[in-house]
Amino acid sequence: MRLIGCILGLFFTFIANANDVTTAEQLLHNMAKAVHTRNFNASFVVSKGKGMEPYRWIHAKQGDTELELLSLLNGAGLEMVRVNDRVTYFEPQSPPYSISTDSIAGPIPEVLFKDISSLLENYDFVLGGKGRVAGRPSQLVRIESKDESKYNYWLWIDTQSSLLLKAAYVNQQGDLLEQLLLTHISVTPEPSSQLLELQQKEFPAPLPMQTVNEQGSTTSNWVIGWLPQGFKLLKSDRHKLDLNNELADYYLYSDGLVDISVFVQRPLPGQRASGALSSGATTVYVHNSGAFDVSVVGNIPALTAKSIAESVQRPL
Numbered sequence: 001m002r003l004i005g006c007i008l009g010l011f012f013t014f015i016a017n018a019n020d021v022t023t024a025e026q027l028l029h030n031m032a033k034a035v036h037t038r039n040f041n042a043s044f045v046v047s048k049g050k051g052m053e054p055y056r057w058i059h060a061k062q063g064d065t066e067l068e069l070l071s072l073l074n075g076a077g078l079e080m081v082r083v084n085d086r087v088t089y090f091e092p093q094s095p096p097y098s099i100s101t102d103s104i105a106g107p108i109p110e111v112l113f114k115d116i117s118s119l120l121e122n123y124d125f126v127l128g129g130k131g132r133v134a135g136r137p138s139q140l141v142r143i144e145s146k147d148e149s150k151y152n153y154w155l156w157i158d159t160q161s162s163l164l165l166k167a168a169y170v171n172q173q174g175d176l177l178e179q180l181l182l183t184h185i186s187v188t189p190e191p192s193s194q195l196l197e198l199q200q201k202e203f204p205a206p207l208p209m210q211t212v213n214e215q216g217s218t219t220s221n222w223v224i225g226w227l228p229q230g231f232k233l234l235k236s237d238r239h240k241l242d243l244n245n246e247l248a249d250y251y252l253y254s255d256g257l258v259d260i261s262v263f264v265q266r267p268l269p270g271q272r273a274s275g276a277l278s279s280g281a282t283t284v285y286v287h288n289s290g291a292f293d294v295s296v297v298g299n300i301p302a303l304t305a306k307s308i309a310e311s312v313q314r315p316l
Helices: 002-037 193-200 213-219 302-310
Strands: 039-048 051-062 065-072 078-083 086-090 097-100 123-133 136-145 152-158 164-170 176-188 232-240 247-254 259-265 275-279 282-288 293-298
Touching: 002 051, 002 123, 002 136, 002 152, 051 193, 065 193, 078 193, 123 152, 136 164, 259 302, 275 302, 282 302, 293 302
Parallel strands: none
Antiparallel strands: 039 051, 039 176, 051 065, 065 078, 078 086, 086 097, 123 136, 136 152, 152 164, 164 176, 232 247, 247 259, 259 293, 275 282, 282 293
């Protein structure tokens, strides 16, 4: 009887866990749908290290037209406007430019507003507890990495509107490294008049899209020998770095949730020890191999960045 009881207990635990995964996944799907269909006006801050960046985020759905505005409120400002599948960036001291995409490249991973089932191979979706964020009832959903080479990503979702209220990068010990917190949100039945005015404006034509194959001549310059599970090459090119005006080979990898940038260049003058700098979840690891320097940048642990940098070699 005791053996049967143990088997039944394991069975019902398995069923409960399976239901949790399904429910957590459905909550994420509901959030993705809400972000594209609801009219809302929100303010949020991103806290990382000792820094804090304030944003304003407005979205509207008017018939078949989707409108979105994301503004960085610090410094000279940065504004991103989306009208359906065109995003236009307004940056200080630069002419505006547009790209063809259905999501803004902001502080929230784009995949969260799309088909998050693409993450299931490398992450688990787990329900957490309930609470209140920005004065609204919320449900925690944890996106947990299946290995220790990446951080976890936790989201607090409004149980009434299905919109995001809070998000955080969390290490394997459960420490919050960086968080995004809504300080205000209003959900309205009618679109914002500010966004409706965008329909009357003219925006630049989208820039031509480049694919990995079109840039393939640079991808064979170096071999990145190790990457965490699930990362694939999105693009590569060769360009000068803004920091030191040095020419570098650049590779961008992603697992759908996290992007990793790898820069390879000739050694800079002077002897510099390899090492990492971190701010919030972002790590910058510089590896001096002697013959060349490798810089790895991404929201990943320092040991992961170090392993990637040390794996870079010239092709045989």
